[in-house]
Amino acid sequence: MNGPPLTLVEELSRLGYTLMRLLFARAKEVFAKEGISPLQAEALRLVAEGVRLPSRLAEHLEVLPSQVSHLLASLEEAGLLERHPDPEDRRRVQLQLTPKGKAVQGRLQAAWLEAYRQHLSRLNTAELLAFRDLLKKLTEVERG
Incomplete structure (x- = not known):
């Protein structure tokens, strides 16, 4: 059998899950102060980082396009995001944070x-x- 012993894998799995839960709970507290859900916060972050198309946002968030549509509508209604026609293809829209959206996203970050x-x-x-180096090693995409 290759790899570390199963008991160690189980312990690391529990610890990793506990760390994720702790961080996610803290993130939800941070986002709630702005009246933003974790999914809305992630959408704002992705748009701020350059994701401009709703279809790409759905891919990044791993949700259905209809879910992104509802998500975008809520962010638009809150004045955090705008949808504009794509200048290269008027059938598509591009996403852009409003000044308010940029401010909220900056505070969330x-x-x-x-x-x-x-x-x-x-x-x-x-x-x-050491933690950084281990995370880099564990998150590297396998080179083949």
């Missing part, structure tokens, strides 16, 4: 990073660098 920073403050510099 800053609050999230502060919450994560506080969580990471339990580690010393060497541990942080």
Whole structure:
């Protein structure tokens, strides 16, 4: 059998899941202060990072296009996002954050990073660098 022993895999699995749950719970608190759901926050982040098409947003969020349509409508109604005709293909729309959306997304990002920073403050510099290196190794796309 290749790989680490099953008991270690089980322990790491539980610890990884616990860390994700802790971080997600903290994220929900941060987002709730802005009246934003985690899915809305992720959509704002993706649009801020350059995802412009609803179809691409659906892919990134791993949701159905109809779900993205409802999500975009809620963000548009809140004044956080606008849809504009695509200049290259008028059948499509492009997504853009409004000034209010940019401000909210900036606050969400800053609050999230502060919450994560506080969580990471339990580690010393060497541990942080080792953690970063391990995460990089574990998240690398296999080269084939």
